[in-house]
Amino acid sequence: MATLSDVARRAGVSPATASRVINGSSKPVTDELRERVLAAVAELQYVPNAHAQLLARSHRSAVGVIVHDVSDPYFAEITRGLQRVATDQGRLLMICNSYRDPDRELEYVELLRGHQVAALILAGSGYHDEAFTRQLNEKLAAYEATGGRVAVIGRHEHSGDAVMPDNRAGGYLAGRELCGLGHQVIGVVAGPRILTTTTDRLAGLRQALTEQGRDLPERRIRYAEFDRDGGAEATARLLDADPELTAIVALNDSMAIGALATLRARGLAVPQQISVVGFDDMPIARDVTPALTTVRLPLVDMGVRAMSLVLGAEGPAPRVEVLPAELVRRDTAGPAPLAARVSAGSAPRARRGDAAP
Amino acid sequence: MATLSDVARRAGVSPATASRVINGSSKPVTDELRERVLAAVAELQYVPNAHAQLLARSHRSAVGVIVHDVSDPYFAEITRGLQRVATDQGRLLMICNSYRDPDRELEYVELLRGHQVAALILAGSGYHDEAFTRQLNEKLAAYEATGGRVAVIGRHEHSGDAVMPDNRAGGYLAGRELCGLGHQVIGVVAGPRILTTTTDRLAGLRQALTEQGRDLPERRIRYAEFDRDGGAEATARLLDADPELTAIVALNDSMAIGALATLRARGLAVPQQISVVGFDDMPIARDVTPALTTVRLPLVDMGVRAMSLVLGAEGPAPRVEVLPAELVRRDTAGPAPLAARVSAGSAPRARRGDAAP
DNA sequence: TCCCTGCGGGAAAGGGCTTTCTCTGCGGTA
DNA sequence: TACCGCAGAGAAAGCCCTTTCCCGCAGGGA
Numbered sequence: 001m002a003t004l005s006d007v008a009r010r011a012g013v014s015p016a017t018a019s020r021v022i023n024g025s026s027k028p029v030t031d032e033l034r035e036r037v038l039a040a041v042a043e044l045q046y047v048p049n050a051h052a053q054l055l056a057r058s059h060r061s062a063v064g065v066i067v068h069d070v071s072d073p074y075f076a077e078i079t080r081g082l083q084r085v086a087t088d089q090g091r092l093l094m095i096c097n098s099y100r101d102p103d104r105e106l107e108y109v110e111l112l113r114g115h116q117v118a119a120l121i122l123a124g125s126g127y128h129d130e131a132f133t134r135q136l137n138e139k140l141a142a143y144e145a146t147g148g149r150v151a152v153i154g155r156h157e158h159s160g161d162a163v164m165p166d167n168r169a170g171g172y173l174a175g176r177e178l179c180g181l182g183h184q185v186i187g188v189v190a191g192p193r194i195l196t197t198t199t200d201r202l203a204g205l206r207q208a209l210t211e212q213g214r215d216l217p218e219r220r221i222r223y224a225e226f227d228r229d230g231g232a233e234a235t236a237r238l239l240d241a242d243p244e245l246t247a248i249v250a251l252n253d254s255m256a257i258g259a260l261a262t263l264r265a266r267g268l269a270v271p272q273q274i275s276v277v278g279f280d281d282m283p284i285a286r287d288v289t290p291a292l293t294t295v296r297l298p299l300v301d302m303g304v305r306a307m308s309l310v311l312g313a314e315g316p317a318p319r320v321e322v323l324p325a326e327l328v329r330r331d332t333a334g335p336a337p338l339a340a341r342v343s344a345g346s347a348p349r350a351r352r353g354d355a356a357p
Numbered sequence: 358m359a360t361l362s363d364v365a366r367r368a369g370v371s372p373a374t375a376s377r378v379i380n381g382s383s384k385p386v387t388d389e390l391r392e393r394v395l396a397a398v399a400e401l402q403y404v405p406n407a408h409a410q411l412l413a414r415s416h417r418s419a420v421g422v423i424v425h426d427v428s429d430p431y432f433a434e435i436t437r438g439l440q441r442v443a444t445d446q447g448r449l450l451m452i453c454n455s456y457r458d459p460d461r462e463l464e465y466v467e468l469l470r471g472h473q474v475a476a477l478i479l480a481g482s483g484y485h486d487e488a489f490t491r492q493l494n495e496k497l498a499a500y501e502a503t504g505g506r507v508a509v510i511g512r513h514e515h516s517g518d519a520v521m522p523d524n525r526a527g528g529y530l531a532g533r534e535l536c537g538l539g540h541q542v543i544g545v546v547a548g549p550r551i552l553t554t555t556t557d558r559l560a561g562l563r564q565a566l567t568e569q570g571r572d573l574p575e576r577r578i579r580y581a582e583f584d585r586d587g588g589a590e591a592t593a594r595l596l597d598a599d600p601e602l603t604a605i606v607a608l609n610d611s612m613a614i615g616a617l618a619t620l621r622a623r624g625l626a627v628p629q630q631i632s633v634v635g636f637d638d639m640p641i642a643r644d645v646t647p648a649l650t651t652v653r654l655p656l657v658d659m660g661v662r663a664m665s666l667v668l669g670a671e672g673p674a675p676r677v678e679v680l681p682a683e684l685v686r687r688d689t690a691g692p693a694p695l696a697a698r699v700s701a702g703s704a705p706r707a708r709r710g711d712a713a714p
Numbered sequence: 715t716c717c718c719t720g721c722g723g724g725a726a727a728g729g730g731c732t733t734t735c736t737c738t739g740c741g742g743t744a
Numbered sequence: 745t746a747c748c749g750c751a752g753a754g755a756a757a758g759c760c761c762t763t764t765c766c767c768g769c770a771g772g773g774a
Contacts, residue, residue: 001473001503001730002503003729003730003731004730004731004732005730005731013753013754014753014754014755015730015731015732015754016732016733016753016754016755016756017752017753017754019731019732019733020732020733020753023732025732025733027733027752027753028751028752029752029753030751030752030753033752033753045495045496045499047467047470047471048471048730048731049412049471049473049729049730049731050408050468050471050472050473051407051408051409051411051412051472051473051729051730051731052408052412052729052730052731052732052759053471053730053731053732054408054731054759055406055408055409055412055729055730055731055732055759055760055761056730056731056732056733056758056759057731057732057733057759058732058759070427070428070433071427071428071430071433071434071436071437073428076427076428077428079428080428083454092468094451095452097440110404111407111449113404114404114405114406114407114410115407115408116358116406116407116408138402139402142402146358146359228640228644257641257644260644261643261644264646283585284614284641286618287585287614287617287618287645288644288645288646289621289645289646289647290646360759360760360761361760361761361762362760362761370723370724371723371724371725372724372760372761372762373723373724373725373726373762373763374722374723374724376761376762376763377723377762377763380762382762382763384721384722384723384763385721385722386722386723387722387723390722390723405760405761406759406760406761408759408760408761409729409759409760409761409762410760410761410762411729411761412728412729412730412731412759412760412761412762413728413729413760413761413762413763414729414761414762414763415729415762
């Protein structure tokens with residue numbers, strides 16, 4: 001690879017001058033030398049060694065992002081938001097997939113710290129795991145001690161800037177909607193129970209059901225991977241255990257799509273025989289048939305906020321932004337089948353104005 | 358940030374020794390010193406500066422990847438394949454989204470070169486654009502001249518290692534299927550015409566239609582963005598211009614999903630009134646209703662091959678691997694409506710054994 | 715006893731760049 | 745004429761590591 005001194009030699013100037021021309025330094029350089037340097041750069045196809053530059057400047061510019069999986073639409077949307085702000089500010093993003101493996105998450109924190117990122121964003125749910133949480137916080141604290149900025153998306157036991165989707169309120173919304181439609185026996189297709197996302201959404205849902213005089217026993221909750229196949233499988237187990245189910249809440253849209261697949265395979269009509277509510281409102285939700293009723297989270301906006309937080313001025317106290325969830329009514333949630341309503345007694349539909357907790 | 362000399366000082370050893378301990382050098386170090394160094398590392402939460410390391414070692418290890426958009430399922434699948442091989446070999450991947458912007462693609466080649474990547478993979482279609490192609494090739498040549506390895510996925514005017522989906526054969530498969538089902542008037546929902554992917558798929562399709570005595574006039578092709586909304590919009594335009602259409606080929610699955618949305622909105626039954634064939638077989642294809650008939654490309658495998666090519670031994674001549682396309686019959690393609698068949702005369706269904714061109 | 719060998723450790727030379735500091739030569743002012 | 749100031753260029757000191765080279769020392773063979 002051609003180096004800066006190659007360029008300088010070829011142009012007949014010192015490396016210092018070459019560097020100044022190439023980086024558009026404020027220090028003035030005569031046009032003649034400038035020309036010569038530029039010509040040498042072109043002839044040698046010179047590209048500065050990024051590592052040498054980063055080493056020489058103390059300026060840290062890149063931002064590290066740890067997500068569960070960028071190709072998962074949930075994170076793809078968040079990443080879009082992150083990217084937008086980063087690009088506007090001329091920042092390079094280093095994106096790492098943890099694939100929901102806590103150890104890998106820890107490793108990536110180190111890796112990104114080693115790469116001298118100016119800030120770190122942890123997107124994706126926190127874990128219910130004491131030991132992991134402690135380790136993560138130690139690492140983050142060490143990073144912050146050296147001037148690194150950190151923001152988390154979703155609930156983590158980290159006391160710093162955070163943007164959080166209101167998962168609990170979202171769960172509540174889903175539950176209230178189904179109660180309002182007269183459903184009595186509601187099953188849940190849930191993600192891994194170690195994720196706070198799962199437990200928060202579940203808590204909101206449970207609260208809504210309790211308020212409406214229903215209950216949500218553990219046997220009507222099935223935990224599985226947070227993806228399409230996990231949803232399909234959990235739905236099958238749910239149906240086997242509880243044939244009188246009239247509604248299913250899937251704790252994310254991928255799982256909901258898996259649920260729809262299982263229901264279709266078993267010949268159950270949605271929403272006539274059984275209703276489904278998803279979570280997240282991924283882009284594909286409107287394109288499945290029937291179109292998915294789901295709880296929308298402002299994913300892109302979450303990314304935008306998190307990146308703004310981390311690139312903006314440091315606040316005196318940690319800032320926490322909670323972004324609201326919103327119910328999107330499409331075609332997978334309908335009134336409970338008459339038989340079920342009559343036998344169990346119907347509940348009035350919740351009024352639109354009811355507030356979430 | 359703590360540096361290596363901080364660690365060395367604290368452990369009471371030289372930086373050389375500290376480095377040897379930390380990197381597990383083959384040079385022996387007494388247990389006593391080793392302990393002291395390790396302790397210092399833990400106390401200081403020391404993480405080596407990756408840039409300094411990369412500068413000091415001449416060893417280049419990371420691999421650069423330029424895709425159109427990782428969150429597009431097409432590239433997500435390819436990336437999965439790339440990642441798998443890279444991870445196995447302990448390589449870091451730097452993934453950049455060009456968002457189908459040629460200039461950005463050029464920029465990223467420089468960026469990655471600057472980051473001293475050991476190899477470069479260009480995933481995503483080539484462009485029909487002389488000037489761009491020349492510039493790209495210059496940059497790639499410069500990179501290869503310094504020992505960099507390059508592989509492309511998809512057709513590019515680059516004479517190096519390549520893995521290519523057989524887009525043309527795929528288009529042919531789609532066309533033959535629809536002709537076999539008796540369709541006479543077939544429309545195409547195409548991606549940007551500047552992409553080789555678009556033109557290759559179109560060429561195969563046209564060949565199939567021509568062989569079966571149909572034609573494919575330009576007015577039955579609508580070019581739009583290669584995504585869901587592009588597909589929806591192109592379908593609408595197609596329908597407006599040619600109401601007697603009985604089949605639509607969408608040149609990728611995202612567009613096909615957009616097409617289905619438009620057809621649903623207009624109350625056209627798929628496949629009873631109109632058939633749809635997609636392309637790529639993205640994961641979601643089986644979950645839309647009706648499930649999408651499409652042309653499958655071995656996306657993950659393409660990624661695996663490309664990464665293997667680029668990390669394996671350098672061949673004497675450029676290697677080109679063509680991966681076959683395969684028709685996946687699901688529920689969106691059915692026989693042409695009787696009225697259309699009778700009025701236009703039906704063609705016999707193609708035999709299964711027919712070879713692609 | 716002396717020399718050689720080999721082990722464990724440190725000194726120091728890069729790696730490619732940025733940036734401060736220094737130097738030269740010129741025009742302008744007293 | 746002497747001096748000052750400044751514009752424009754270069755020398756050189758880092759940035760933080762890795763790795764080669766070298767050195768001192770202990771043990772073994774002659």
